[in-house]
Amino acid sequence: MIFRIVLARSFCRVGLINLAVGRVTPCAPFETSTQNHDAPGVPRPANAAGSSARIAAAIATWTVLLASAPQIPAQPFQLPTANHALFEPGGEEQFFAGTVGKPWTSGCFGCVRTEGRQMHEGLDIRCRQRDQRGEPTDPVMATADGTVAYLNTKPSLSNFGNYIVLRHAVGGLEIYSNYAHLRDLRPGLKAGQAVKAGETIATMGRTANTHEGISKDRAHVHFELNLFVNDRFPAWYKKTFPGQRNDHGVWNGQNLAGLDPQLVLLEQRKTGPKFDLVRFIQGRTELCRVVVRATDFPWLKRYPALIRSNARAAKEGIAGYEVALDFNAVPFELIPRAAAEIKGRAKFQLLSVNEAESRKNPCRRLVTQRGGRWELTSRGLNAVELLTY
Numbered sequence: 001m002i003f004r005i006v007l008a009r010s011f012c013r014v015g016l017i018n019l020a021v022g023r024v025t026p027c028a029p030f031e032t033s034t035q036n037h038d039a040p041g042v043p044r045p046a047n048a049a050g051s052s053a054r055i056a057a058a059i060a061t062w063t064v065l066l067a068s069a070p071q072i073p074a075q076p077f078q079l080p081t082a083n084h085a086l087f088e089p090g091g092e093e094q095f096f097a098g099t100v101g102k103p104w105t106s107g108c109f110g111c112v113r114t115e116g117r118q119m120h121e122g123l124d125i126r127c128r129q130r131d132q133r134g135e136p137t138d139p140v141m142a143t144a145d146g147t148v149a150y151l152n153t154k155p156s157l158s159n160f161g162n163y164i165v166l167r168h169a170v171g172g173l174e175i176y177s178n179y180a181h182l183r184d185l186r187p188g189l190k191a192g193q194a195v196k197a198g199e200t201i202a203t204m205g206r207t208a209n210t211h212e213g214i215s216k217d218r219a220h221v222h223f224e225l226n227l228f229v230n231d232r233f234p235a236w237y238k239k240t241f242p243g244q245r246n247d248h249g250v251w252n253g254q255n256l257a258g259l260d261p262q263l264v265l266l267e268q269r270k271t272g273p274k275f276d277l278v279r280f281i282q283g284r285t286e287l288c289r290v291v292v293r294a295t296d297f298p299w300l301k302r303y304p305a306l307i308r309s310n311a312r313a314a315k316e317g318i319a320g321y322e323v324a325l326d327f328n329a330v331p332f333e334l335i336p337r338a339a340a341e342i343k344g345r346a347k348f349q350l351l352s353v354n355e356a357e358s359r360k361n362p363c364r365r366l367v368t369q370r371g372g373r374w375e376l377t378s379r380g381l382n383a384v385e386l387l388t389y
């Protein structure tokens with residue numbers, strides 16, 4: 001398939017779209033998880049009367065009062081182990097497990113591997129407790145309230161080894177956490193099960209299907225926070241990579257757009273109850289802006305809070321979307337566009353590139369310069385193809 005790409009200069013618009021955009025109020029509230037927050041039922045005595053009835057009435061009153069009392073919202077995300085050195089000045093060394101012979105920074109999120117040319121999509125959090133054989137025993141805990149979305153208990157099928165994906169609704173936004181290289185999962189843990197923030201879901205380990213494996217020394221939990229790209233991922237993958245195995249369905253890492261959990265945790269710590277995940281995502285640094293001639297794809301329904309309004313498109317009809325991507329291909333802002341606002345007929349058009357960001361975080365290689373002109377690479381095209389599939 002061939003796509004014509006409109007070229008762009010250094011972070012300059014290609015004189016195509018110049019409309020004031022406003023913020024859209026999030027649409028329908030997010031469909032919450034299947035968690036049941038009700039207290040377990042208390043059996044009623046057969047002859048309840050007199051004082052027991054008064055007690056029951058008092059309990060009922062308190063229940064109503066407690067339920068209606070204004071509650072200070074807890075911080076939505078917690079660290080997934082007892083290692084909290086991330087929050088201590090100079091604690092990074094104690095928090096991050098770097099790769100062999102490399103500094104702690106190689107355990108961070110971002111272009112931190114192979115001299116900045118390779119992406120690491122999570123945090124590698126160091127082990128703090130071991131058994132007599134030196135194997136890690138740190139409990140791994142849910143970062144937030146949620147439900148179990150996926151479990152992999154066949155370590156040979158993933159470089160993540162044993163891993164768990166949890167689904168959360170934070171600030172009306174669907175977000176997924178991933179805990180990898182686990183030694184054991186909590187017995188009985190099943191997809192669909194509700195978990196509370198801080199609840200132990202597994203034991204830290206060093207499982208992986210990579211040739212080199214993970215040494216006892218480097219035992220860690222690999223922790224991710226992701227947005228979910230497309231429910232149609234398996235079909236897209238089959239079409240795009242014919243003959244290649246996809247052992248994890250929609251839970252393939254390519255279908256999860258990673259945020260930096262360190263930034264999320266630090267921002268949340270700084271802003272306290274005012275932390276706003278939607279605003280955090282909207283504040284990502286832009287790598288590039290692409291116009292897609294697609295008007296119906298799952299991201300629009302899953303993340304309406306990331307769509308901004310455009311009066312002209314609302315009036316004339318939506319012919320496509322302008323999408324801002326960060327360096328990790330997270331579509332953090334989408335603006336509907338009317339037909340008259342989109343030049344050219346290409347399915348995907350690169351509008352602009354933030355050169356500074358492309359130099360700072362080059363490892364995903366979504367855009368490249370050829371003959372002085374910017375274009376989407378095959379990886380960049382894959383990212384927008386998958387988004388709009």
Ligand SMILES: [Zn+2]
Nearest residue numbers: 122123124222
């Ligand atoms: Zn890792």
